[in-house]
Amino acid sequence: MSHLPQTIHEARRLLRSGAMTSVELTEAYLERIAWMEPDIRAYLHVAEAQSLAQARLADERMAAGQDTPLLGVPLGVKDIINVQGMPATAGSRILEGFRPPYEATVVRKLREQGAVFLGKLNxxxxxxxxxxxxxxxGVTHNPWALDRVPGGSSGGPAAAVAAGEAIAALGTDTGGSVRQPASWTNTVGLRPTYGRVSRYGVIAFASSLDQVGPMTRDVRDSALLLEAIAGHDPKDSTTFPDAVPHYADMLDGGVRGMRFGLPREYFTERMHPGVERATREAVARLRDLGAIVEEVSLPHTGYGMPVYYLIATAEASANLSRYDGVRYGYSAQAPDLQENYKLTRGRGFGPEVKRRILLGTYALSAGYYDAYYLKAQKVRTLIRADFDAVFERCDALIAPVAPIPPYRIGEAPTDPVALYLLDVLTLPSALAGVPALALPAGFVEDDGAKxxxxxxxxxxxxxxxTLFRIGRAFEQTNEVA
Amino acid sequence: MISAVLDCEGLLYFMPLDCRRQSHFIQELSRLLSKSRKDILRKFKRQFDGFHAFTLHHASNQIYNQTNFAPTELAFLKSEIRNSNFEIPNFATMPKLTPEEVQHIAELAKLALSEEEIERYASDLSAILDYARQLQNVDTDHIHPTASVLPLRNVMRLDEVRPGLEPEAALANAPASEKGYFRVHAVLEGSQ
Structure with a gap:
């Protein structure tokens, strides 16, 4: 195929016009995956036969006159979201070989619209x-610099979209896991409002924070994908009943006269100068588009990291107690039940997961609950109030996503505190439950790499x-830049 | 040096007390409190030993529940401490988590850890908790905790029978099953 469409809307146009079939498109993407994967390693599972069967079904639906925004479009899914008929590992040994007996609501919705699932992403x-x-x-490689990480935790989806191994993908964002990899791979990542998208069938990390988000190549696709997956779900009582707007019809209008806040606390000491410069340039571009940008303060920003790591790990320690080696997943097969629990979990979980389970268990344990967990929940209230206050004056905030550009594989900071500070700029909005859209803003030089x-x-x-409207206006300044 | 701080409920927190500091604190408190209240202190001390990071908030509940401190006695204790010149804690000097404590948490979390893992996590968790202690500098008087960002509401549905997972599907991923059940090893000693 001479030209592979790279966006959902472009693919739909070609499919609708009859220029190609979904089977042809899916085959082309499977070929592309086979070609790219030795370098990228974004996929944990490629569903060749299944995706082609879905594509044939989509072609039949199109022949019958159906036309939905995702019909016949090949997508990837982060391997923490259950897709019927595919494995779901959550990147963990403890779920090796697990095949979920039910499907996530977001996947069911996409399936009903005729989307094609290429496979599961790292x-x-x-x-x-x-x-x-x-x-x-194993690690996924950043398509822009193969010796660097793609970001995470949705690094597989980000890399696949950036490398053209999927037209778009679903990721999840608990503390920045959609936005940070998007920002490190020149792609678009949305963390929706907490409660906008169903979490049913999404393997739980921290239930008061987890949200599924679209990872795409442009803002229009992000809008199309959110519209397809958002909405109330009787199987997730934390979803909003509010009707889902037709986001893709609301992209135009620009940002003239809009008020933006630039949080001064988001320019941290350890920030890479290139990241700061890119953010300042983005502000200048907004002003050129007629927006008003003023400095604002979110005074509790600095507490986001400890609040997040106490709350998220506490919730994780409870959520991950279900991996017991009895009902599914890896089992150590020890002859004693208690011993089997401990060995199964000790061997099945990796070092970071164990670290967080321990931290969360500690924060919830007798004698420390008030000083850590309850205190963190109270400071979370103050972090939310920071956002409420600035949104009285501003339509949106503009901020950097990650304080540094992607680092070389294996060269992460070894100090756990320095490591946890990597998502200091995405945690407060996650704790507040507000939506945030990460967009490409250019390139930085780091150690000879662009x-x-x-x-x-x-x-x-x-x-x-509003975020999509801003995003669309901003993205157009990228195109001319 | 004794460190104490009042929380929003007017209860005292004593954070940076390792064993040496605890005994120093008890001595200091003995000096401050009247002779007739020594018995309160003895009970108090019993609760006090064995905690590394200690909060009177919990202690007061435990003392009240377990060692029969009268509310008036507790109130006296608190007011005495409040009226004395304790310093705001220096959380940077908190004691490190010991390997024994990590072992205890791992036991609670049902995680088998190697010696090396225990050592590493003791050091990692100490660093993270040290950092987290800056939260104690935030005034959260009269602030409600946020458990969920959603407006609180009960979500009800009709109590109707709906299709669920078939037993075969539910058991399909089990490491071991038998006659429609998950199979586990004996839970009670002597059982088959």
């Missing part, structure tokens, strides 16, 4: 990480439409 184990280096199944850098727009709860 993730840090249970979405705990920044790089996919914590995956039990590396992607992103910028994020943070919006009011349930106001993804």
């Amino acid at each position: 993730t840090d184990e249970f979405a705990m990480g920044w790089s996919t280096e914590n995956s039990a199944y 590396l992607p850098v992103g910028v994020q727009f943070i919006g009011r709860p349930l106001d993804e439409a």
Whole structure:
């Protein structure tokens, strides 16, 4: 095939016009995967036969006159989201060989719309990480610099989309796991408002924070994908009943006269100068488009890291107690039940997951609950209030996504605190439950390499439409840049 | 040096007390409190030993529940401590987590860890908790905790029978099953 469409909307146009069939498109993507994977290693499972069967079904539906925004479009899914008929490992040995007996609501919705699932994409184990280096199944390589990490935990989806191994993908964002890899791979990543998208069938990490988000090549695709997966789900009582807007019809309008806040606390000491420069340039571009940008303060930003790591690990320690070697997944087969629990979990979980289970168990344990967990929940209230206050004056915030560009594989900071500070700029919005859209903002030089850098727009709860409108306007300045 | 701070409920936190500091604290408190209240202190001390990071908030509940401190006695204790010149804690000097404590947490979390893992996690968790202690600098008086960012509400549904997983599907991933059940090793000693 001479030209492979790289966006959902472009693929739909070609499919609708009859220029290609979904089977042809899917075959082309499978070929592309076979060609790229030795370098990228984004996929943990490629569903060749299944995806082609879905594509044939999509072609039949199109022949019958159906036309939905995702009909026949090949997508990838982070391997922490259950797809019927495919394995689901969450990047963990403890789920090796697990085949979920049910499907995530987001996947069911996409399937009903006729999307094609190419396979499952790499993730840090249970979405705990920044790089996919914590995956039990190997690291994914950044398509922009193969010796560097793609970011994480949704590093597989980000790399696959960036390398053209999927038109778009679903990731998950607990503390920045969609936005940070998007920003490190020159792709678009949305963390929706907490409660906008169903978590049913998504392997749980931290239930008060987990959200599924689209990872795409442009803003229009992000809008199309969110519209397809969002909405109330009777199987997830934390989903909003509010109707889902037609986001893709609300992209135009620009940012003239819009008010943006630039949080001064987001320019941290350890920030790479290139990241700071890219953010300042993004602000200048917004102003050129007629937006008003003013410095604002989110005074509790610095507490985001400890609050997040106490709350998320506490929730994780409870969620991950289900891996007991009895009902599914790896079992150590020890002859004593208690011993089997401990050995199964001790061997099945990787080092970062065990570290977080221990931290969360400690934060919840008798004598420390008030000083750590309850205190963190109270400071979380203050972090939310910071956002409420600035959104009284601003339509959205503009901020950097990650303080540094992607690092070389194996060269992560060894100090756990320095490591946890890598997502300091994405944690507060996750804790507040507000939506945030990460977009490409150019490239930075680092040690001779030219590396992607992103910028994020943070919006009011349930106001993804405004983020898409901003994103579309901003993205057009990328195209001419 | 004794470190104490009042929390939003007016209860005292004593954070940076290793064993040496605890005994020093008890001596200091003995000096401060009247002779007639020595018995309170003895009970108090009993609760106090064995904690590394200790909160009176918990201690007060435990003391009240377990060692029969009258509310008035507790109130006295608190007011005495409050009126004395304790320093705001220096959380940077908190004791490190010991390997024994990590072993205990691992036991709670049902994780078998090697000696090397225990050593490494003791050092990792100490560093993270040290960093997390900056939260104690935030004034959270009268602040409600956020468990969920959603507006609190009960979500109800009709109590109707709906299709669920078939037993075969539920058991399909089990390491061992028998006659429609998950199979585990004997839980109780002497059972088959």
